[in-house]
Amino acid sequence: MSTALLWFRNDLRLTDNLALQAALNEFDQILPLYVFDEQWLGEDQYGFVRTGPYRLQFLLESLQDLKTHLQELGSDLLIRRGNPAEIIPTLLEEFDCSQVFCSKEYTSEEIKVEQALRKQVPFSAIHNSTLIHPDDVVFDIHRMPEVFTAFRKKVERYSKVRATVPSPESVPSPDFVGDQVPSLRDFGIEPAPYDERGVLPFKGGAMAAWGRLDHYFWETECLSTYKETRNGMIGADYSSKFSPWLANGCISPRSIYQEVEKYEVEVEKNKSTYWLKFELLWRDFFRYTAMRYGNRIFYAAGIKDQPRQWKYQPKVVRRWINGETGDELVDANMRELKLTGFMSNRGRQNVASYLVHRLKQDWRVGAAWFESMLIDYDVCSNYGNWIYAAGVGNDPRDRVFNTQRQAHMYDRDGAYRSLWLSAKEVT
Ligand SMILES: Cc1cc2nc3c(=O)[nH]c(=O)nc-3n(C[C@H](O)[C@H](O)[C@H](O)COP(=O)(O)OP(=O)(O)OC[C@H]3O[C@@H](n4cnc5c(N)ncnc54)[C@H](O)[C@@H]3O)c2cc1C
Structure with a gap:
């Protein structure tokens, strides 16, 4: 044998x-x-x-x-x-x-x-781990399009998502005794209490991943309105919340893609169903960026050639981490991260931009804090998004978020800020 x-x-x-x-x-x-x-x-x-x-x-x-x-x-x-x-x-x-x-x-x-x-x-x-298999892209990975839109257009036009393979019916194995899965305490870590304000009581594993997909697609049909709701910050269903399961590989991006296509046939096909596929391509884009640029995604200057100097002031960073900067949108988001391990995409973009452009701190300390805290930490998505936010990645524009304006656009009634800050702090 x-x-x-x-x-x-x-x-x-x-x-x-x-x-x-x-x-x-x-x-x-x-x-x-x-x-x-x-x-x-x-x-x-x-x-x-x-x-x-x-x-x-x-x-x-x-x-x-x-x-x-x-x-x-x-x-x-x-x-x-x-x-x-x-x-x-x-x-x-x-x-x-x-x-x-x-x-x-x-x-x-x-x-x-x-x-x-x-x-x-x-x-x-x-x-x-990718949606598009590296053998199925038409470009040499070392010459991949630098900007997301060009990358997306190329793969949408020329590459197909491969069909998924079912689970085997049996897994023949030699005689051996399996091990017990350790507990958090075996690693000297106390379990964090669940904060009711969090978006979802996440549970790891393939079964929970498919349960979440059933909920978001088939039971609630939230997928049909994803494009309109995806910039939300409160609750379970403004976005798919697939990220922790994808990061651990409990479900593959190809399985999700295949289910979207099924939904498009059986329920409806619209801008929202397309947008979820679009976001899965962002995930691929950062994986291909890592394949192309190697260690440079971890450098202070990112994938850019000009050297960049950043400040690192532990006290300033500590205030950002604890949600004590005085900027309400940033503080609310940073508290959510610390208390739950999750933050919306809108929140992540704002707090990253604030750390780098407003507080002028080294983006790598922000990325390291995210690595420690995020339940969905994924090395390529995290570092890829951070270099992008810091203006040393693939973004042709150096985007700076105006957090006051963002709060007005995405939290007009202050509900998100008051959820995470005390009523007194929200003006
Ligand atoms: C500074 C920063 C750090 C980030 N770090 C991580 C990380 O460590 N792990 C991680 O999975 N995502 C990261 N993201 C991307 C994004 O914020 C999360 O994937 C998303 O918020 C997860 O929620 P969701 O599953 O409900 O997303 P949805 O909006 O439902 O999107 C569906 C899926 O598409 C993928 N996706 C969506 N947006 C992005 C994106 N910008 N980059 C890469 N993939 C994307 C994710 O796999 C996500 O689960 C980061 C973004 C920023 C700005």
């Missing part, structure tokens, strides 16, 4: 998982593994825990869901903590596996681990 080790990363699903499919196609049985990589559990250079409580909790729930589904299909999940480049070769020997399969990642820390493994064991990293 030939055995492959399937290393789950940000692809915690069995449906439309191309790494799982490849392993099952080529081998008789697979050994499923998840590794908590130590480098993401510690603190960053600003003293922020890299994986904060909201995201870690969501990840643990996603792993529990994955484990349950694997068990239903006759397998289980091994769970380890440490450096995957050291753990995986040992497991390969222990379980007599001939090859490692995983989903490909596009940023430096992840690629470094892939490279270290490739040197030691037969290793296949499969493109699995």
